Amino acid sequence: MSVQAPAAEPTTFSVGPLRFRHASLLGAWLGVVAMVLSVTPSLVPRGWAIESVLAGLCFALLYGIGALISWVYRTLELPPLPGKARRVAWMVLFVATPVALLVGGWLGRQWQIEQRELLGMETDVPLLWLFSPALGVVVALLVLGLARAVYWLGRTLSRLFRRLLPGRLAAVVAVVLTVWLTWSVASGLLVGEGLNVADTIFKGKSDGDKPGVVNPESDYRSGGPNSALAWEGLGREGRAFVWSGQTAAQIADVTGDPDAEEPVRVFVSLESGSSAADRAAIAVEELRRLGGFDRRVLAVAGGTGSGWVDPKSAAALEYVAHGDVATATTQYSYLPSWMSYLVDVTRAQENAEELLTAIRVELDSMDPADRPELYVYGESLGSFSTGSAFTSVEDMSTTTDGALMIGPPNFEPTWMRVQERRDPSSPIWKPRYHDGALARTATVEADLTDPSLRWETDNRIVYLTHASDPIVAWQIDKSEWLDQRGDDVHPMVNAIPLISGLQGTLDQLGANSTPPGHGHVYDEIVVPAWSEILGPPTLPIDEVEAIKAAVALIVDPDRA
Structure with missing residues (x-):
């Protein structure tokens, strides 16, 4: 049967x-x-x-x-x-x-x-x-x-x-064969050729200017009289970065320091050099021309995918340093950060490393007594670009005079180390690392001066995060992220397998839509953070408040 x-x-x-x-x-x-x-x-x-x-x-x-x-x-x-x-x-x-x-x-x-x-x-x-x-x-x-x-x-x-x-x-x-053909089409046409097409499209957008941007014609900025770079060649983000720099008069008016200087700003666009190393060499030459190596503070700013550098964090540094600062950044893409990360993250990784290497070579050739202090900072993919130049937070503190990492994504290498080795009692979105001796994570201003923490170095590293920042939370186990729920996280936010991952990915699009103090907007804390990093001594409270008020008035069209 x-x-x-x-x-x-x-x-x-x-x-x-x-x-x-x-x-x-x-x-x-x-x-x-x-x-x-x-x-x-x-x-x-x-x-x-x-x-x-x-x-x-x-x-x-x-x-x-x-x-x-x-x-x-x-x-x-x-x-x-x-x-x-x-x-x-x-x-x-x-x-x-x-x-x-x-x-x-x-x-x-x-x-x-x-x-x-x-x-x-x-x-x-x-x-x-x-x-x-x-x-x-x-x-x-x-x-x-x-x-x-x-x-x-x-x-x-x-x-x-x-x-x-x-x-x-x-x-x-x-x-x-089906898997191979599908992957070939996706990676070759959509990623390979798509990257070139996207670069061309966003490069075209780079030709225009943000509202109000004009050449300041400053002796201390790229595109000015002393610069080897043409104003038109800086691109949209470069021109905005150079234009938004503070003047000596503005800094003196806010800080009350009559000896305030005009800061140096250097921006090298993607089209200025064929490689990250070429653009780094151009940036060093610009710093020489504009007097960047004569300043007390030299900062390397990590830009996002399009070359954007947060004007408020840059201005905060200039005010806190009373203008005695030079900031340099090089562009590695025309693409928005999320697209740049998805299709060609190596660009971001190479960029800051090449720039820091070129600057260190120049600093090593100087008399130690005349060298400026070297700081690094970046926001979002810019912090990833900057952090990729270091093997650990210890390496960063040893080889620089301090760093400010704003809203670092989970794949930023130094931030990953801080999270992995944090005090188990601290939440993953605000890790406590070696009792704040070397690095601190702040979600509000009071975290910077937490009396239970004690600095053991002047080369201070500060990370700024929010429990509601989807860029910091992306790719992290949501159950771990919610293990200690932040005050600005809705009680109905839950870790749902697969669903939470898709929610977190699309949340990237709205990360900057929140008021300061939430999401990926850190305007209210960058000034005290820079004061803490450049100290000791830190600035008087009334001066910090005056700078915060001035920085709050800066309008970025990309976030307005």
């Missing part, structure tokens, strides 16, 4: 005139649950459009996982779900989905209002947010369509190879 194998699970379902071929019941259920979970709050508020994209990606991801589980189940020839039970499950899903998405949209909108209130933001959330999970269906269909195209390619190749090879071998070759 022969034993008949269990029938394969039916994969076609009809609702009225609609027929769904090869649809996965488990995948559909998991996808809808994922869409509903996507409305839960994350570290920063998000708009309805971002939520729609998030909901669609969540559905596509969980649908794929469900479809894979179903395929494995069928491959093992396990008993399928009875036909009637499948039809009932599909009907329940079709009836429940619209209700679940609307209820999820309503709850999500309420949580967005609460979160915005928690962060001190306007609580006006458009009603369209209610329908954003449902709008995610469009995104899900696009993603699943691409997945279906890859599947079709594999099936087509498999049929072709079956004419030449045994069945299973043909299937294996088809899968390998």
